[in-house]
Amino acid sequence: MNNASEVFDRRRFVKLTTAAGAAALLHGHLGAAYAAAQKKSAGLTFPDLPYEVDALAPYLSARTVGIHYKEHHKGYYDLVAGWVKKDAGYQGKSLEELIGTTRGGILRDESVFHMAVLLYNHNLYWPSMKPDGGGEPSTKLDVRGAVEKSFGSYKAFRKKFVEEAMKLGSGWVFLVNGPDGLAVFRTDYHDTPLHHYFTPLLALDVWEHAYYLDYQNNRRKYVDTFFDKLVNWQFAESRLKQTRRK
Ligand SMILES: [Fe+2]
Numbered sequence: 001m002n003n004a005s006e007v008f009d010r011r012r013f014v015k016l017t018t019a020a021g022a023a024a025l026l027h028g029h030l031g032a033a034y035a036a037a038q039k040k041s042a043g044l045t046f047p048d049l050p051y052e053v054d055a056l057a058p059y060l061s062a063r064t065v066g067i068h069y070k071e072h073h074k075g076y077y078d079l080v081a082g083w084v085k086k087d088a089g090y091q092g093k094s095l096e097e098l099i100g101t102t103r104g105g106i107l108r109d110e111s112v113f114h115m116a117v118l119l120y121n122h123n124l125y126w127p128s129m130k131p132d133g134g135g136e137p138s139t140k141l142d143v144r145g146a147v148e149k150s151f152g153s154y155k156a157f158r159k160k161f162v163e164e165a166m167k168l169g170s171g172w173v174f175l176v177n178g179p180d181g182l183a184v185f186r187t188d189y190h191d192t193p194l195h196h197y198f199t200p201l202l203a204l205d206v207w208e209h210a211y212y213l214d215y216q217n218n219r220r221k222y223v224d225t226f227f228d229k230l231v232n233w234q235f236a237e238s239r240l241k242q243t244r245r246k
Helices: 019-026 032-037 062-086 095-102 108-128 142-151 154-167 219-230 233-244
Strands: 014-016 171-178 181-188 199-205
Touching: 062 095, 062 108, 095 108, 108 199, 108 233, 142 154, 142 181, 142 233, 154 171, 154 181, 154 219, 171 233, 199 233
Parallel strands: none
Antiparallel strands: 014 181, 171 181, 171 199
């Protein structure tokens, strides 16, 4: 089922999971990380899946990935693209700009915002995983040091991320880079760290459609499998370096 229609009437709220993150939000900090996150993307496009549809099996089946990518993700893209096509005010904007433009809007703007956020988050979700992924980030990667600096250890980071994932009804959990280092950021339903001044480095979809066919209601197993078998630390590394270049 495409969940595009059911999300409109659900309230959304955000939990920042570090004191640094909360401080950044409270003070409306427009730091380098936010500026980097606002950079223009290649435009409103539906990205290719970065691997074959069955490449994450047996950890995520071809059926799960196929439905999620071709129906859910494509559904969000089609909705947003359709609205953009009909409204000159939205045309020529990157996805990031569209999210910024429609944030806080009412009626149609709110709908565009919610779907644009889901499109943006899903664009990050697929490359956050890879075949033969999983495990701790290599000590050769800058993101390893950044994780240890902000959380104390990889183990502490993972524990925090899993705890946040288990608190949600439906939503998203991210590893983000912000003005005071890395943090875990979770959103209920449809929101993104982007407009809260954080750059997402990894995204995990914890809506049931992401895992139910393979794990039923065992979300903990899905989240653990993400870290053990799927997580793509090279993607997080590339996102971290993009942020730092700004
Ligand atoms: Fe999803």
